[in-house]
Amino acid sequence: MVDATPRMHEGISPAEVPELELYHPKGWWTTYVFSQDAKIIAIQYAGTAMAIGLVALVLSWLMRLQLGFPGTFDFITPDAYYQFITMHGMIMVIYLLTALFLGGFGNYLIPLMVGARDMVFPYVNMLSYWIYLLAVIVLVASFFAPGGPTGAGWTLYPPQAILSGTPGGQDWGIILMLASLILFIIGFTMGGLNYVVTVIQGRTRGMTLMRMPLTVWGIFTATVMALLAFPALFVACVMMLFDRLLGTSFFMPALVEMGEQLSYGGGSPILFQHLFWFFGHPEVYIVALPAFGIVSDLISTHARKNIFGYRMMVWAIVVIGALSFIVWAHHMYVSGMHPWFGFFFATTTLIIAIPTAIKVYNWVLTLWRGDIHLTIPMLFALAFIVTFVNGGLTGLFLGNVVVDVPLSDTMFVVAHFHMVMGVAPILVIFGAIYHWYPKITGRMLDEWMGQFHFWVTFVGAYAIFFPMHYVGLVGVPRRYVEIGESAFIPPSVQDLNAFITVAALIVGFAQMVFLFNLFWSLRYGREAGGNPWRATSLEWQTPTTPPPHGNWGDERPVVYRWAYDYSVPGAPQDFIPQNDPWPQKAVAGTA
Amino acid sequence: MSVILVFILVVAGFSFWWLLQHRVLSKPWLEHGVHAALPETDISNMPTAKIGLGIFLAVIGALFALFASAYFMRMEYSDWQAPPLPRILWINTGVLILASIALHCAVRAVRERRMGMTRLALVTGGFATLVFLTGQLTAWRDLSAGGHFLDSNPANGFFYLITGAHGLHILGGLVALGRTTAKTWDETLPTERLRLSVELCAAYWHFLLLIWLGLFVLLAGWAGDLVALCRQLLT
Numbered sequence: 077m078v079d080a081t082p083r084m085h086e087g088i089s090p091a092e093v094p095e096l097e098l099y100h101p102k103g104w105w106t107t108y109v110f111s112q113d114a115k116i117i118a119i120q121y122a123g124t125a126m127a128i129g130l131v132a133l134v135l136s137w138l139m140r141l142q143l144g145f146p147g148t149f150d151f152i153t154p155d156a157y158y159q160f161i162t163m164h165g166m167i168m169v170i171y172l173l174t175a176l177f178l179g180g181f182g183n184y185l186i187p188l189m190v191g192a193r194d195m196v197f198p199y200v201n202m203l204s205y206w207i208y209l210l211a212v213i214v215l216v217a218s219f220f221a222p223g224g225p226t227g228a229g230w231t232l233y234p235p236q237a238i239l240s241g242t243p244g245g246q247d248w249g250i251i252l253m254l255a256s257l258i259l260f261i262i263g264f265t266m267g268g269l270n271y272v273v274t275v276i277q278g279r280t281r282g283m284t285l286m287r288m289p290l291t292v293w294g295i296f297t298a299t300v301m302a303l304l305a306f307p308a309l310f311v312a313c314v315m316m317l318f319d320r321l322l323g324t325s326f327f328m329p330a331l332v333e334m335g336e337q338l339s340y341g342g343g344s345p346i347l348f349q350h351l352f353w354f355f356g357h358p359e360v361y362i363v364a365l366p367a368f369g370i371v372s373d374l375i376s377t378h379a380r381k382n383i384f385g386y387r388m389m390v391w392a393i394v395v396i397g398a399l400s401f402i403v404w405a406h407h408m409y410v411s412g413m414h415p416w417f418g419f420f421f422a423t424t425t426l427i428i429a430i431p432t433a434i435k436v437y438n439w440v441l442t443l444w445r446g447d448i449h450l451t452i453p454m455l456f457a458l459a460f461i462v463t464f465v466n467g468g469l470t471g472l473f474l475g476n477v478v479v480d481v482p483l484s485d486t487m488f489v490v491a492h493f494h495m496v497m498g499v500a501p502i503l504v505i506f507g508a509i510y511h512w513y514p515k516i517t518g519r520m521l522d523e524w525m526g527q528f529h530f531w532v533t534f535v536g537a538y539a540i541f542f543p544m545h546y547v548g549l550v551g552v553p554r555r556y557v558e559i560g561e562s563a564f565i566p567p568s569v570q571d572l573n574a575f576i577t578v579a580a581l582i583v584g585f586a587q588m589v590f591l592f593n594l595f596w597s598l599r600y601g602r603e604a605g606g607n608p609w610r611a612t613s614l615e616w617q618t619p620t621t622p623p624p625h626g627n628w629g630d631e632r633p634v635v636y637r638w639a640y641d642y643s644v645p646g647a648p649q650d651f652i653p654q655n656d657p658w659p660q661k662a663v664a665g666t667a
Numbered sequence: 668m669s670v671i672l673v674f675i676l677v678v679a680g681f682s683f684w685w686l687l688q689h690r691v692l693s694k695p696w697l698e699h700g701v702h703a704a705l706p707e708t709d710i711s712n713m714p715t716a717k718i719g720l721g722i723f724l725a726v727i728g729a730l731f732a733l734f735a736s737a738y739f740m741r742m743e744y745s746d747w748q749a750p751p752l753p754r755i756l757w758i759n760t761g762v763l764i765l766a767s768i769a770l771h772c773a774v775r776a777v778r779e780r781r782m783g784m785t786r787l788a789l790v791t792g793g794f795a796t797l798v799f800l801t802g803q804l805t806a807w808r809d810l811s812a813g814g815h816f817l818d819s820n821p822a823n824g825f826f827y828l829i830t831g832a833h834g835l836h837i838l839g840g841l842v843a844l845g846r847t848t849a850k851t852w853d854e855t856l857p858t859e860r861l862r863l864s865v866e867l868c869a870a871y872w873h874f875l876l877l878i879w880l881g882l883f884v885l886l887a888g889w890a891g892d893l894v895a896l897c898r899q900l901l902t
Contacts, residue, residue: 196715265726269719277715284709285686286695300682303722304675307730311737315828324817324824326741342821347740350668351733386695394686401675638695 098626099198110206112198113625114183114270117205119516121179124205125172126591128212132167133584135160144577146558155243157557158227163219165230166253169359170260171212173501177366178264178302179208181508182271182295184516188615189292191280191633191655193626195270204270207263214256223247229555231356234327234348235340238320241333250320254313261306261313271299280614282635286390287654289613289639290383293390294369297397298362305358305401312351319343349411353404360497361400365393367504368435371457373639374507375439377611378454379446380650382640385438392431399428409477410484418477425475429468436465447643447650451609452526456507459534460500467496470545485555488548491541499537506533506590513594514608518621519601525593529586536583543572610651613639617653670739674732678725720867724874727836731878734829735885741821742891749822750815752887759802760883766795767876770869777865780858782851785865789848792872796841803834829882833875840871 101107111117139160142152152160183201187194195201218225227243228236228250240246244253275288275296288296315326319340327348328340376383383389405413405421439461448454470492474480483489506529513521548554551564559565607616619629633655641652652658689709711718741747773788807827811817817827847864850856884890 197719265723269722269726272722273715273719276718277710279710284693284695285689286691286693303726304678304729307726308671308733310730311733314832315737318817318824318828322817324828325821326737326824326828339818342744342746344741344744344821347737350740351737354668354671354733382696387691390691394682394691398679401679402672637698640696 098193101625107625110202112194112202114187114195114198114201115516115623115625117201118180118183120205121183121208122176122181124209124212125176125180128167128216129172129176130587130591131216132164132172133587135164135167137581137584139164140577140580142557144574154557155224155227158229158555159225159243159249161555162227162229162232163215163225167215168498169230169363170257171215173363173497173505174264174302174359175208175260176505177363177501178271178295178299179205179267181291181366181370181512182267182299184512185291185615186271186274186295187278188515188618188623188627189289189613189639190275190278190283191614191628191635192274192278193628193632196273196278197270200266201270204263204267207259207266211256211259211263214252214259218244218249218252218256221248221252223249226250226253228253231349231352232316233352234316234319234343234345235329235331238316238328239331239333251317254317254320257313258310258317261310264306265303268299268303271295272303280632280635283614283654286387287635287638289369290372290386290389290393291366291369291613293393294365294367294372297393298365301358301365301397301400302362305355305362308351308355312348312355315351316348346408346411349408350404353407354401356407357404358397358400360493361396363497363501365397367460367501368393370508371460371504372435372439372442373613374453374457374504374511375442376640376642377511377609378449378451378457379443380449380642381442381446382642383438384441384444385434386638386640388434389438392434395431396428399424399431403428406475406480409480422475422477426472429472432468436461436468451510452521452523452530453507453511453609455530455534456503456510459530460503460507463495463503463537464500467492467494467500471496483548485553486548487544487552487554490554491544491548494541494544499541503534503537506530509594511609512615513597514604514621515615515618516622517598517601518604519597520604520608521597521601522593525589525596529590529593532586532589533583536579536586539579540576540583543576547572547576610649612641612651612653614654617655668736668740670735671729671732674728678729714863716863716867717870720870724871727874727878730832731829731882734825734832735881735890738825738829738885739890739894741825746820747822748820749886749888750810750826751813753806753809755802755806755809756883756886759799759806760879762795762802763799763876763879766792766799767869767872769795770865770872773865774862774869777858777862785861786848786851789844789851789865789868792868793841793844793848796837796844796872800834800837803830806830826886829886833879833882836875840868840875843871844868 099112101111101113106112108116111120138152139157141149142157142160183195186192215225221244223244224247225244226232226237226249228245232250232253236242236245238245238250242250244250275292279285279288315324318324319326319328323339325340325343327345328338328343329345330341331338372383372389403421403425405417406425409418409421443458470488474483474489474492510521510526513519547569550566550569551562552559552569559569604621606618606621609616614633614635615623617633618627635654636657637652637654639654641647641654643650644652647658742749769788769792773785773792776782776784776788807830810823810826815823815826817824843864847861847868850861850864884893
């Protein structure tokens with residue numbers, strides 16, 4: 077054991093770090109609706125994200141119906157199809173995944189896991205949610221606006237995004253989309269400041285950075301990245317809004333549309349792509365890093381083993397975060413660039429595989445000879461590892477310029493990114509909900525519904541996306557409403573598409589079982605107690621479950637160890653909570 | 668995209684330095700129990716609001732670095748025609764520097780608990796900032812009077828967009844400054860709270876002045892010369 081001597085700060089001893097002044101709500105409205113409690117805000121964020129995610133799920137059904145059975149459904153016009161794919165992508169990436177991981181899990185877990193009473197700026201935190209809700213409402217409004225929502229593809233590439241040929245391009249669709257994104261970014265920045273500063277300043281005594289659970293590390297790093305990356309999307313949105321509304325030509329070159337010369341001239345569409353992907357690539361890791369962190373904690377807890385290579389895991393998270401800012405142009409290989417740039421971006425892209433592979437090895441090594449409990453959260457965590465490796469490997473293909481050029485804009489790319497940043501993070505979200513639901517509600521989610529949900533989702537997701545790789549390899553392009561007859565596309569592709577559609581419908585219905593479980597268990601679930609998984613991290617050690625406003629009762633916990641003391645030889649139990657001074661006794665006044 | 672990359676590099680460098688300060692090289696699995704009596708903490712005793720503002724300024728910095736990046740990328744095209752620099756921008760720059768100096772004086776005064784002086788300095792700073800904003804609007808009017816409209820070419824668009832974004836940030840700061848100034852009349856407020864507010868305002872003003880100086884160099888077209896000079900020095 078190393079004696080880490082306590083360090084005293086100039087003038088102020090650690091015990092005298094001032095307590096946060098909590099806002100005490102007076103009525104029902106300020107307790108449950110306009111709440112400044114991070115836990116309530118977390119549930120609001122998660123509820124809103126799941127509600128809008130459900131819309132995106134239905135949109136994916138509709139688009140699959142068109143692809144699987146083209147021509148059968150009259151109401152799916154080409155315009156409607158483009159609107160479905162656009163809104164599905166945008167909602168899933170931004171309004172569901174980003175909001176749920178950072179706004180949902182970030183708000184709930186950061187204060188509890190670092191031993192804080194709340195976020196450091198609770199009022200700003202509350203505003204963050206309400207602006208997010210406004211962004212969602214503006215987004216939903218575009219479905220009801222004249223012309224419908226935008227159908228520009230989730231990347232919103234100009235010039236087509238604001239031309240009359242694209243659904244919503246000359247109507248309200250694109251305007252509401254851009255306005256909604258701008259609002260989302262403003263709201264997120266408010267929340268993000270909270271998450272970062274709470275990790276920096278809100279940690280309780282003894283909770284050094286290197287004793288934080290990896291969940292907090294993942295969310296913390298992702299938030300820092302998001303704070304730096306979202307401004308790129310902000311700039312792109314503002315400039316495109318100017319182009320659309322005020323007639324500027326930031327992104328719009330001189331164009332002839334329907335034989336008519338438009339008033340635009342001199343803009344650069346490539347500039348938009350740079351700005352978009354400068355946000356877009358870090359966004360992949362903004363979604364992935366919290367998933368990495370959460371899955372590390374799930375695996376360690378449910379395999380009753382300390383996480384293998386904790387330090388390496390932390391460094392890998394930070395290094396992935398930093399590297400993700402210099403790979404953005406690998407999304408633009410086919411947009412035309414100097415070959416040396418392609419070489420540079422292919423190299424940086426492949427380098428990211430190193431820290432990522434370290435993480436995968438460490439998860440596997442954590443499982444190695446662990447006391448694996450195949451609980452629902454563990455099943456989801458294992459499914460994540462497999463899925464992430466799958467999606468990651470095709471990423472190595474696509475990172476190479478020569479392989480990417482023929483595969484670009486095919487269904488192969490669609491299969492790749494759905495595996496790596498669609499299915500994989502969603503599996504973690506499910507695992508995390510099954511894991512923390514007992515803390516949030518005091519009751520366990522139903523086991524049998526959980527088993528059903530897991531197996532249908534896991535097997536079903538593979539039934540959807542494995543064949544899609546093949547469909548892409550034979551050359552089926554993405555974003556085509558109908559393939560028609562092509563010499564190079566065999567008829568078997570149509571059969572596969574029908575199969576994928578059926579699988580997608582089934583997987584979608586399995587999510588309804590999950591949603592039902594969430595409500596059913598609230599009332600009828602088994603009583604969970606304070607620490608049903610016998611976990612070490614602080615959120616499981618709260619005096620009451622679910623934790624009340626302020627979390628910790630009279631005194632905040634004192635942390636004596638890292639978050640992964642499972643199966644320590646000689647310890648009375650197979651886990652030692654972070655606030656347990658074992659083998660010493662707690663000294664009066666500190667515990 | 669070079670401007671934003673340099674900015675990210677600076678932020679990353681600072682972050683890595685901060686992480687090293689917080690012992691990311693330590694081995695947490697080996698340390699437990701021993702220092703149970705007084706577990707250490709590595710929380711900084713700097714006020715939380717200041718750290719929050721610091722991170723917010725980093726976000727604003729990223730925003731303007733991205734505007735500058737976009738400006739540079741577009742500038743490389745052969746048809747780039749920057750509008751003439753309105754003369755009044757020189758005066759505006761001077762006025763904004765004056766506002767920053769005034770707020771600096773306010774910080775010194777509030778530290779010495781001289782309330783009258785603090786109030787005067789805050790009001791002067793706010794007034795100078797209003798003059799700056801009026802000056803920026805005049806610059807817009809001069810440009811459009813000379814036929815350089817927002818939509819006549821991308822260079823003009825960038826001019827209005829970037830100065831507008833900066834102006835909006837200043838406007839937001841003015842709200843905070845107004846509230847801080849109002850606080851100086853509140854006798855019951857502890858001086859520490861007021862001091863913190865004044866210091867936060869001053870930091871925001873200094874940062875936005877710095878950004879403005881960068882934007883001024885950019886819009887005046889000297890940035891291109893500067894880059895060319897750097898390239899020559901490097902090669």
